[in-house]
Amino acid sequence: MEVKFNHVYYVANEKTPLSHLVLGDINITFKEGTINGIIGRSGSGKTTLIELINALILPTKGNISVGSKVISKTRKIKNINNLRYQIGLVFQFPEEQFFCKTVKEEIEFGMKYFKKSVKSIEKHVSDALLMVGLDDSYLNRNPYTLSSGEMRKVAIASILAFNPKIVILDEPTVGLDNKSKENLIKIIRLLKKRYNKTVIIVSNDTDMLLEISDHIVLLDKGKIVLEGDKYDVFKQDLEQYGVKKPKIIEFEQMVLKEKNIKIGYRDDINDLMKDVYRYVK
Amino acid sequence: MLNKVMIGRYYPIDSFVHKMNPLAKIICILLFVVMIFLTYDFRFNIIISILLLLMLSNTKVPFNVYLKTVLSIKWLLLFIFLINLILGTSLQITIITIMRLIYVVLYTSILTLTTPPTEITYGLEKLFLPLRIIGIPVNKMALSISLALRFIPTIIDQGNKIIKSQASRGIDYNHCNLKGKILSLKSLIIPMFVLSFKKADDLADAMEVRLYNVNSKRVNFRQNRWGFYDTFLVLMHLSLFVLIVREVFL
Numbered sequence: 001m002e003v004k005f006n007h008v009y010y011v012a013n014e015k016t017p018l019s020h021l022v023l024g025d026i027n028i029t030f031k032e033g034t035i036n037g038i039i040g041r042s043g044s045g046k047t048t049l050i051e052l053i054n055a056l057i058l059p060t061k062g063n064i065s066v067g068s069k070v071i072s073k074t075r076k077i078k079n080i081n082n083l084r085y086q087i088g089l090v091f092q093f094p095e096e097q098f099f100c101k102t103v104k105e106e107i108e109f110g111m112k113y114f115k116k117s118v119k120s121i122e123k124h125v126s127d128a129l130l131m132v133g134l135d136d137s138y139l140n141r142n143p144y145t146l147s148s149g150e151m152r153k154v155a156i157a158s159i160l161a162f163n164p165k166i167v168i169l170d171e172p173t174v175g176l177d178n179k180s181k182e183n184l185i186k187i188i189r190l191l192k193k194r195y196n197k198t199v200i201i202v203s204n205d206t207d208m209l210l211e212i213s214d215h216i217v218l219l220d221k222g223k224i225v226l227e228g229d230k231y232d233v234f235k236q237d238l239e240q241y242g243v244k245k246p247k248i249i250e251f252e253q254m255v256l257k258e259k260n261i262k263i264g265y266r267d268d269i270n271d272l273m274k275d276v277y278r279y280v281k
Numbered sequence: 282m283l284n285k286v287m288i289g290r291y292y293p294i295d296s297f298v299h300k301m302n303p304l305a306k307i308i309c310i311l312l313f314v315v316m317i318f319l320t321y322d323f324r325f326n327i328i329i330s331i332l333l334l335l336m337l338s339n340t341k342v343p344f345n346v347y348l349k350t351v352l353s354i355k356w357l358l359l360f361i362f363l364i365n366l367i368l369g370t371s372l373q374i375t376i377i378t379i380m381r382l383i384y385v386v387l388y389t390s391i392l393t394l395t396t397p398p399t400e401i402t403y404g405l406e407k408l409f410l411p412l413r414i415i416g417i418p419v420n421k422m423a424l425s426i427s428l429a430l431r432f433i434p435t436i437i438d439q440g441n442k443i444i445k446s447q448a449s450r451g452i453d454y455n456h457c458n459l460k461g462k463i464l465s466l467k468s469l470i471i472p473m474f475v476l477s478f479k480k481a482d483d484l485a486d487a488m489e490v491r492l493y494n495v496n497s498k499r500v501n502f503r504q505n506r507w508g509f510y511d512t513f514l515v516l517m518h519l520s521l522f523v524l525i526v527r528e529v530f531l
Binding site: 096 | 472
């Protein structure tokens with residue numbers, strides 16, 4: 001499923017003295033079966049961008065097409081649940097959405113609203129938990145007693161359970177340990193390769209994005225500054241936009257600058273190893 | 282959804298009502314509320330209306346903001362109207378009752394729209410200062426009021442976030458019937474309670490870590506001076522109040 005932004009503007013707190021432009025003239029396409037990363041400093045409008053996709057807020061100007069559906073301020077969407085059924089959105093602070101007594105009810109909750117049959121729900125719940133790396137022993141625990149990392153996993157599971165076509169993750173790696181992070185990266189890759197889903201990740205973890213994403217969008221002050229292939233974007237000077245470069249690219253550029261030799265044309269592999277050692281040290 | 286709630290929001294522009302001392306505003310409100318509930322006299326009601334209109338126009342806050350505030354209590358007004366109809370109260374008294382309620386809401390919204398919550402607390406603290414003589418802890422009261430006021434926008438924001446995250450999981454708050462709305466409230470209220478308690482705990486910890494002491498003497502960041510307009514308006518309200526009291530009781 002493709003997501004396309006056509007000249008989208010969004011003004012927060014419209015018609016009050018606190019109104020300000022959050023997003024201005026956004027034109028992007030998130031293609032089907034790709035992993036897209038959205039980066040930018042805090043307050044640049046990343047979260048607003050993903051909330052627009054889910055029709056949680058409506059654009060002030062312009063429209064967004066998600067598959068065959070078009071979201072705009074003038075046209076009302078008849079069955080909004082049909083749209084949201086196809087989009088899974090995991091928010092930054094997952095503890096905000098928990099209210100059931102057990103993890104099982106929590107994961108079932110979304111599916112009940114999207115009218116799935118009882119039999120398929122049972123199977124989906126344990127499958128979804130397994131996908132995020134939690135076993136069935138978690139099913140009867142209270143979601144509020146979990147750690148923040150586990151909470152995030154349960155939140156992701158509750159989204160994956162109803163098998164959406166577009167998966168949106170808001171800062172998924174914050175508060176996760178290294179192993180869970182690797183696990184998450186595996187899940188995201190699986191979503192793309194096996195299920196051909198569109199994945200949109202809002203994150204400032206550029207290392208992770210370099211590893212998994214295909215397409216990167218850099219936002220600054222509500223406008224798209226850079227957009228394109230991940231290598232093209234990450235090689236630019238990102239410091240001015242408040243984004244840290246991935247360590248690998250930073251290292252590569254450092255070597256290029258200091259030694260004036262391209263890594264590919266080294267005479268001796270030991271030289272490179274020394275550089276690597278020095279860098280790591 | 283909750284953005285439409287206008288009661289208790291500060292409207293940041295520059296006007297002479299904004300510059301007034303909060304204590305003066307609170308005294309004016311008290312006098313206004315008491316005198317509006319004292320009189321059924323037609324002439325006085327007109328004078329009070331003119332006073333209200335003057336105050337409203339001097340705040341420079343757009344009129345539709347006030348309209349929104351009044352509209353937010355439309356169900357209460359309708360309820361009062363219906364109850365009065367059932368009880369067989371005369372139409373004149375019904376209208377005056379409803380007008381009184383609207384006036385009170387409008388006048389108190391002048392205070393909240395033109396004064397930041399911290400300044401309101403300052404005013405209340407100064408107003409209740411004489412009570413310290415009989416051993417009432419005014420400082421503690423002011424602190425709890427300012428904390429409660431400080432948490433209103435936080436809780437509204439929190440509510441907005443929860444609504445969004447539940448909506449993305451399939452609850453449609455806007456387009457479902459009444460039964461669905463009541464059921465979906467559960468998914469809003471439980472996380473709100475849990476998070477509010479958590480936030481309150483965090484705040485208490487943060488204050489304790491920074492060695493906050495309730496009993497120590499506090500000073501204000503902004504110096505609130507008592508100006509000419511403060512005296513003028515308080516005297517104006519007071520004289521009207523005295524007139525009405527004399528008319529009603531003597």
